[in-house]
Amino acid sequence: MNIDIIPCLKDNYSYVVSDNKTRNACVIDAPDSIPIKNFLKKKKT
Numbered sequence: 001m002n003i004d005i006i007p008c009l010k011d012n013y014s015y016v017v018s019d020n021k022t023r024n025a026c027v028i029d030a031p032d033s034i035p036i037k038n039f040l041k042k043k044k045t
Contacts, residue, residue, distance in 0.1 A: 006039050008032045016040070 004016045008031050016039065018025035030036050 004039065004043075006035050008035045018043075 002016075002018050002020065004018070006014045006016060008014050012029075012031050014030040014032075014036055015028040016025055016036065017028065025040070027036055
C-alpha cells in the first residue's frame, strides 16, 4: 500500500492511498481535482 501526498491550491494537500497489486486507489481531502488527475495520469505510465 502506498500513500502519496499531492499539493493542491496554495496551501493544501490531498492524499492518494493506493494498492499496487489491485491498482485500487482512494483520494482523501481533495479540494481540487486537477492535481489529482495529473498525478494519476503520470503514475499510470
